[in-house]
Amino acid sequence: MMKIASFRITPVRNGFSLLEMLVVVSIILILATVAVPKFMSAGKTAKIAKISADIRTIDNAAALYEIDKGKYPETVAALATKDTNGKAYLQFEPKLPDGTVYSIGTDGVVSGTFDGKTYTSQMEDIKNGG
Template sequence: MKNFIKNRKGFTLVELVVVIAILGILAGIAIPRFMSATETARGAKTVADLRTLESAAVMYYAKTGVVPTKDNLENGNATLGTTALVASWPVPASGKAIIKNNANKELTWDIKTTEYTIDADGRPTINEKTIDDLLQATTGGDL
């Protein structure tokens, strides 16, 4: 009988419960952090798209002296020849987006629009908000 007890291998039930509890605590901490990663990426994409379009609009205006439109930036025109300043027009990713404003505060926006536009001043916008409007905002909302 004594020999039988010495050869037993494995974990006790208490050890298994402790390991499962530790894994549950770690998952409870990690999962919420990963859930907001998609929203943060969506916000970063929106800001990057607007900055890219803003740069293209400034370059277009500097070269031509004409306020740009979406067609001018995307497809080129007679003044610029066949060279477009934007290879393809970006499409906003719909859903919740987290954007850090200039005060480094995270604001949640709900992106519902399906395209970026150019306003009358030649500035790219998303739901009539320019990059400056988004980065200076104090509250989130719908886009």
């Protein structure tokens, strides 16, 4: 007698099961919870680095101005204004990230307020490069 082989036909699975989808969504949510705050703070960190660089640049230009004129400029805009010889200490007047201007005191201290905090040329982290 001859045996006839029987084959069991299993249905082809197309797609993912509900459990697999839940696991993937959970992993994505966990990664997003960790990554999003990092990305959100990166913009603020970049803005603070720009403030630090601007203050150092203005501070250096103000020091040169003081050497030439014997006093510090009254405003940062004065550093970007060309004199009678066509010389300016800055190519343009730097602005804070929110568009406001930096100020300079009679003692040459450069300062700017951004996001509720005042940054000055006397701060150690700005003197040391941010």
